[in-house]
Amino acid sequence: MPADPRELRAEARRLRAAGEDDKAGRLELAAIDASVGDPVLIEAGAALYSGDLRTAEQVLRARLREDPFDVAAIRMMAELAGRLARYRDAEALLRRALELAPGFRPARSNLATVLHRQNRSAEALAVLDTLLADDPDNPTHENLKAAALGRIGEFDEAIELYESVLAKAPDQPKIWMSYGHVLKTVGRQPDSIAAYRRAIAIRPGLGEVWWSLANLKTYKFDDADIAAMQAALDGKGLSDEDRLHLHFALGKALEDRGEAEPAFRHYAQGNAIRREQVPYDPAETAEQVARAKAMFTPEFFAARAGWGCPAPDPIFILGMPRAGSTLIEQILASHSQVEGTMELPDIPALAARIGSGTKPLADYTADDIRALGEEYLERTRIQRKTDRPFFIDKLPNNWAHVGLIKLILPNAKIVDARRHPLASCFSNFKQHFARGQSFTYGLADVGRYYALYVELMAHFDRVIPGAVHRVIYERLVDDTETEIRALLEAMRLPFEPACLRFWETERAVRTASSEQVRRPINREGLEPWKPFDPWLDPLKAALGDVLTCYPDVPGSVA
Template identity: 35%
Template sequence: MSQSDKVPRRIESVRRAAESGALDDAERLCRELIDGCPAGAAAHAEASVALADILLRKGDAAAAFKAAHQAASSGAPALDVLSVLAPAAIATDARHEAGQCMAQFQRLAPQQQARILMYWAERLEDLYMFAHAASVLQPLADSPQADYDVLVFQAQLLLKAHRADAADAPLARAVRMDPERVGAHLARVRQRIQLGRIEDAVASALAVLARDAASTPAAAMLSEIAPERLPEAAVAALEATLDDADADLESRAAAGLAMGRLLETRGDHERAFDAFAAGNRALKRRAARRGHDYDHESVEASVDALQKTFLDRIDATGDDGIGLAFIVGMPRSGTTLLDRILAAHRQVVSVGEHAMMPAIAERAGTECGDSRQFEAGLAASADRWRSQYLSSLPHKPGADRMIVDKLPLNFWNVGLIARLFPRAVIIHACRDPRDVGLSSFRLRFPDAFRYVNDFNDFAHYYAQHSRLMAHWLTVVPGSILRIDYEQVVDSIEPSVRRLLDACGLPWDPACLKFSENREAVYTLSMGQVRRELYRDATRRWRRYGDRLADLERALEDSGVELPPA
């Protein structure tokens, strides 16, 4: 077979690998094909477009942007380049290229526009740009001939974009269009959980399971809020999925985590652990296939670079940041609890897990590892970055209104926050690392959280988090308030008073009744924070006995100090 005959087969192999989720394999095949073809050849152009698509699916917008330009230089069809360049340009804030893409898009036929809009929405979802993806779908959703799947997809994107109320319209239309299909009903379960309508969510999940006891998504969502109410037929279906070696990895993972939560409520912690472990093994395999393996060296390098970028003590001078509070820490360390406590105060507005600060950190090059380079960029752009952050908030912070940003992973950005907003309050949520690890093991995280499905990976990430937070304490001494989850649970009022004092807020007894706050919640704790403060989440790790020995050993080997048992 000639080389030219092999090219179409290799392109097809790339497509199959990408569609199956084996993104690392697809990228490798693509790069081999590009390296083996002369620039300007049709195969080189086609492989470059495919590479840009794969990189978008992997969430690497900058690399996809470069590959899209390479495809254009290789003579790829303009429509193919448009498809991959636009989402990459939007994600990298390349406004000139994005504008050119929109102008080209307007000249397309309606059917071409519809196909491209769906593709853009899917790739923007891969890039975690959910609000942008939902907006891209709006012309299709507004059409009198709107497709059921488009409406449900838009609603799912709106839920991921923390716009639960906005999901009402597309969901209602989808249900009217086809009441028997379950897609819209499943999305409604998630919407009602986010809005705190727990009984409605339970009723919706049970209604789906009454139609199809084998609906793993419905059973998984019900297990998050009321595992004890799972019907026996649904439990049997979960067990069958978990035992089916041919079931897809996502279904096996969901079944394992749901069964684990159910068995916990029955006090069967040994079997619960086995179910959680099976679910996490499936997730780890899925992540590996999609190129989302946890990289120990990369995480350590990021911490090293930040320590070099922020070498010197940061002095809190100026008034920037008055009325801002950032809650940081490991996910599952109690950040949502602290956020809900503060949000119950009459002068506080929470923006939840706000994504703007990480975006600014990327633009600022905080991981450059060169303090002089960073400071030069800061001198030129600090006002613009402050303005970008403040304009992304729903209200202006100030002495009479506090805005709370509770993105846990902003622990990476404490130095930048202190430089841009020296008067901001930084609250570090802490919890027994064994409970953080177990809690992470029990839940389905997005793929971006690469450390949660393996105790060794978790212990390493926790240790790097602790190393970085120790550095921030030397850089901004006296500016970080530590709040321990166990102290809040054991005696809430003293902790609440410390929180309010640090934020400069007057006492408000409503903060003690945070569970009565009916605002939407979009974190993995969305079910728990609707309950009054409960103690069964503290020291939960003890119930698992020897099953958590591997976690304790991994934490100790990573240098994490464990509280007394």
């Protein structure tokens, strides 16, 4: 007769209470093993496998009401939460599972993944080091550790670890792709391409790796590549993920050949798939902008003068994605006093926590506000690899949090990277983002988003004049030295000639524009929408006066 998991767990709890941890640990794992044949968990597992998350949740919730100590069920519930991107819930469940069964390695591995997905890479690395101490050659753990190292800028160690994993598991296309990503980041483009090509050779239908080649921006596909991508699209059993990546890659390949109509068709098809996966409600962005305008008034800031953390360290580069922010970052990071990092998630994380709390921001005390600024600096410290006094946070979406930034870090510098509305919006429409940026998958959505961004930035120009330095991309291209000198002056940095020869600066660049900013400024990207103009009426309508006024804004001067 098979062992009863409940009896095993009860005996394990008794042994733990008596201090017999080794015996308890063996029984805890035996209880989990005994759950394999449990009909309830088999039903929940089948629902998870088929994507029927509603059924899986109902079954698991019922089981945990009946038996809250069922570690296998707790772990499955954590997997369900992770599938729904409820990572905090998943983390709490996994910590509970490990509290009940500390030796349950799969739950510890899941915890590392959940921490990584929350951008808590240092914590993820600590968990992974514990796992690797017991199982040093586990390629799954090594692969995740390499990804976490890349997230915090430890690229040499990440590359070494990927190479170790691939030496043991050379037929893993996704690991070759991840290896290609980090090689791209450090500027080793030929090696990056070779890694991507190895992934394609192993799995020709892996859409994400075709898009990774396209996303180099400087790579040109040949006839054989286009035929291979089309054949993969025409094949059976292709997942939506592979399909949408192939559409975006084919769109880029055909655009480079001047074939606008089929290129736009592929872009539109890729966007349609992605829009189903990550629905976007423009009303939520409009409400966020309205709340920010109502809260952050001259009176609000005047009443809190002198509050916040006085550190001048951060330089925020924000605005729309694909508007020149990586170029501005590269220029500033070429200065001896400025360190480039990446698109940091910390300001949105702080804003989300404030928004979900019981105390509104208007009720925060001076100590509360200063603590938020200090927390931001502490959270971002892991990204700083040099002793340069200033560092860059170039998350574009921080435009929505300018008020919070100036409240908690009043001496931080802010740069608004702005590009022609059609150039910026269409560049977003043809860009597949690995995460976030759900507004980019519809022409009307991205146009309305751009208009709301302009509206809020104009508000802050009125409320805190001079707090934001605006760089107009087209002016930067036309008169590079004048604009760079003005940028440095606004950042209160002395002029350095290296900023004019930014493409010679060797540093890791972790965005889609990494290869473009390793070349001198050129005019190639000024009007990317023009060949596609016949299909852009929804975008133009959504932009409205913002389009006709550019580079000024409706009702004021930018």
